[in-house]
């Protein structure tokens with residue numbers, strides 16, 4: 001993903017109210033945790049999560065646009081009223097692929113399977129839109145993310161030179177998702 005949406009409605013629901021805060025809680029409560037479509041009221045939390053990327057961060061303006069775009073889905077993992085992570089999916093017209101554009105989990109919540117759950121959710125969401133493949137870009141040096149994708153069954157397709165702002169290369173990974181529903 002340039003750096004990287006609940007099986008229910010995608011983020012077309014932007015504008016509805018959510019009281020979730022940007023990770024103000026000290027721990028994720030598995031009970032009451034859910035993956036849901038991001039709302040406009042999640043914007044602050046989404047912007048805050050972007051800080052955990054080393055670069056190529058999505059701006060507030062870009063995130064706001066994504067929340068309204070029919071060809072994008074933004075999903076958040078909410079635990080006990082906190083937005084602990086998010087995943088952004090992009091859909092190009094006439095493409096059999098969906099692209100995982102963003103995936104991030106707040107450091108306080110990492111190591112609890114939240115990224116794995118968001119990824120699984122993204123696969124299902126893309127399959128529901130009739131896509132047969134999920135693609136993404138990841139830094140070759142991002143060991144946690146590479147391990148996550150490798151374990152989830154993604155395959156290396158190619159390296160893309162100078163992909164990131166700092167000219168670091170990206171690895172393009174893909175996974176067939178037929179049957180992910």
Ligand SMILES: CC(C)(COP(=O)(O)OP(=O)(O)OC[C@H]1O[C@@H](n2cnc3c(N)ncnc32)[C@H](O)[C@@H]1OP(=O)(O)O)[C@@H](O)C(=O)NCCC(=O)NCCS
Nearest residue numbers: 003103104105110111112113114115116138144145147148
């Ligand atoms: C990569 C990231 C999304 C993982 O989030 P997470 O919620 O901690 O990951 P999970 O707990 O779901 O872990 C799932 C798997 O990922 C791998 N993984 C996650 N963190 C890891 C780490 N620090 N070291 C090695 N492997 C790791 C493991 O294989 C893990 O499975 P396991 O625990 O059974 O071994 C998180 O570290 C993050 O937000 N990083 C900053 C943003 C980023 O780099 N996003 C990816 C951009 S492509």
